[in-house]
Amino acid sequence: MSALSLANRGSIATQTSNLDVQRRKADYKPSIWSYEYLHSLRTDNCNHEELYDINNRWKPMEEVVKHMIDQDGDARSVETSLEVIDDIQRLGLGHRFEGSITGALDKIMKNLDQITDKDTPSLHLTALSFRLLRQHGFTVSLDVFKVFTDCDGSFKDGLCKDVKGMLSLYEASFLGFEEESILDEARAFTSMTLKNLSRLQDTPGNGVSEKVSHALEMPLHHRMQRLEARRYIEAYNKSAGANQVLLELAKLDYNAVQQAYQTDLKDMSRWWKDIGLAKKLSFSRDRLMECFFWSVGIVFEPQLSNLRKGITKVSVLITIIDDVYDVYGTLAELKLFTSAVERWDVNAVEILADYQLKICFLALYNTVNEMAYETLKEQGVDVLPYLKKAWADLCKAFLKEAEWSHNKYTPTFEEYIANAWISSSAALILVHTYFLLNQNISDEALECLENHHDLLRWPSLILRLSNDLATSEAELERGETATSISCLKGGGCVGDVESARKYISNLIENSWKKMNKDGQLFGASSTSSPFTKEFVAAATNLARIAQCIYQYGDGIGAPDKIVKNRILAVILQPL
Structure with a gap:
């Protein structure tokens, strides 16, 4: 399950579908950000070019x-x-x-x-x-x-x-x-x-x-x-x-950049309404605003509007698909869904018997194909194989966690981490980010992305472990078998929860140190790096927004007043 989209699931009940399949229903809170509210935002005076016009005031x-x-x-x-x-x-x-x-x-x-x-x-x-x-x-x-x-x-x-x-x-x-x-x-x-x-x-x-x-x-x-x-x-x-x-x-810059965010947000709100997943997939969360806030954390520069919107789409899809694996699908259905994503064939939808799973797969298929088309059109490079692999890797990691849960199996901490840094979804987000930056795509960079370069691994670990520190207590109460806390305790690595939390905090700090070094080796002063400093900055910013989102709890799954006030400060309320 994705660290980006793990929720405070509350009480989980069962319900019977038309096919007599026993399904769980999570007690998710509805979004507090209505479509009507987002489209009441005044963005008439926002002019992105004015932010960099040399003749402006x-x-x-x-x-x-x-x-x-x-x-x-x-x-x-x-x-x-x-x-x-x-x-x-x-x-x-x-x-x-x-x-x-x-x-x-x-x-x-x-x-x-x-x-x-x-x-x-x-x-x-x-x-x-x-x-x-x-x-x-x-x-x-x-x-x-x-x-x-x-x-x-x-x-x-x-x-x-x-x-x-x-x-x-x-x-x-x-x-x-x-x-x-x-x-x-x-x-x-x-x-x-x-x-x-x-x-x-x-x-x-x-x-x-x-x-x-x-x-x-x-x-x-x-x-x-x-x-x-x-x-x-x-x-x-x-x-x-x-x-x-x-x-x-x-002050002038902050408010102008905020206006650019609001324009992006209105575009995303229209997309979210048109795609219809919030209404069609009643089992999942509606977290468009939180996912947009997440994207601002990764790329805040006003001129990177398309990248910000792309990350928002990807993050929303991750949240929905995580709910498919964590709440909605039976183990048999999840295996078929994973197979459909691996095949990446529109005809694969036929193997999915459930209507809501069909809708979810087609939304993923169409959205990602459209992104790949835009890159092919603009840069002449077919990136779809890399995007397909990234989504397949994520779904396979989700499936493994679903199997652990179904079988009541507690993996070793090493097993857990080997899978969990992929299921955190950060690597997938960064693969999309690389292509959405519209930079010159190199063969060396493609190889690094495909082989999960360490620059993808360390922010993924920071995201996963930050989430675990924020949500592990609730997960343990619900009987989850695969969390970093339970795996550390179950494997005898630590004696109590407090020791486990300290161990995880140290792992987060070590991941930052490794990312600091990789950022320098592959960043600003490097002349032979496959990655640009902009991509290195996005990877670093992903770790930052992860720590922000999970600083006081689960800011994606169960956003509270703190998250609401942060969203208001960054996106909606001018200075």
Whole structure:
């Protein structure tokens, strides 16, 4: 079952169909986002091209910001430049200044030794430069931190008084790789120190305790970018040292980008109504809005409208098909449905006796074929074999979990993970994402996608395990046999639920470290990568939206007030 679409199933009853098949019925909550409401949104003034028109009214402000980014000079001016870049990115403006930011960081990288090799180096400047440079794909040596450690390799106690530096070091530590023990030490050191400082009294315009508690709740590197942009704009607005040009531009941009989302959402709402699955498949969930929010988490840039809509369609279909395997179909029917997807032949619908399964298969078949046609038309490449394989892999993983449940079998943790990272659906989403980006498709990239490159594996694991942490208790109460918690306990790997949860949290952190390294090897600074930096960013963002969706519970299956407010903030309510 898909981690993206696992639900809080509530009580599960049985009902008898016309064919006297005993079926389960999940107590899913209906969508709170009606078609009429979504089409009442005012998007008349949204003009995507205006966001990048060099003659628009924002041009003067953009020129001022570009000058702020590109500052030559001593370490002090470099620190100012880095802080401006950090503010720009956290305010959600990074997509407007990519060229200027990359150019400025390239210059800083070339002179990094002069910046960090000082008699009294700044912890804040060192950590901030490390984080921003590594985030943009530059190879930065860990030696920059040695000056802050003692002979035993531990960070010096005197650093605890530097709250700004500690926060910067804490955030930088989450850009680490597996073998980088100094960053593990940095995270442990700063986490402990910042927890002790979390009750500091704020000075006006400073907001120290709020910054510390926000960072400790979830690091910046793991946060959904548009949601963080909204929060940061509101916090920056209260800051005594806020740059008013940056602030005004951030507000204008946020609202304009939000208008682009609303236009996309109305298109998706029309598609969802036309396809008719919400009415025809009464056993499944109606989660169009949550799936659209998911797509914004993966690709937020306004110009990537087609990609966002494609991911939304794929995510909705995953949710529906997951319900087929988890709630509706008998084991015999699920085997036939899996076979139909593997064959990918419209005539395969004839082997499906149930009307609702026929509708589901044809909706999948037609939607995916249309996507493949668009890619063939635009790029001259037939990607349908890769899309078919990805869907077949997903359905086979769903089927295996259905068989485990039917047979009351608890797999080993290794068995579970080998299947669950595929059933999380992240790999399938990323395969579609690669083709929907409309980039130059290479044979090397196709091979990587087909063979499930690690860049697909790590966000898949983060999605699966984040979901498990959020939903495992409810699943265990319902008697599910195949969850990471039950598999860890059943195999004797851990003694109790708390130990299992800690083990899973560590696996999530290790997956982030592996993804950080793969992102750098196959990302921005690589000249031989089969993947573009845009695709690497989408893979990273998938892990981020997974942690956002499952931060407080099951945000797809059982969206609560927190999810509703996040959707309102990012998509519906302007600043």
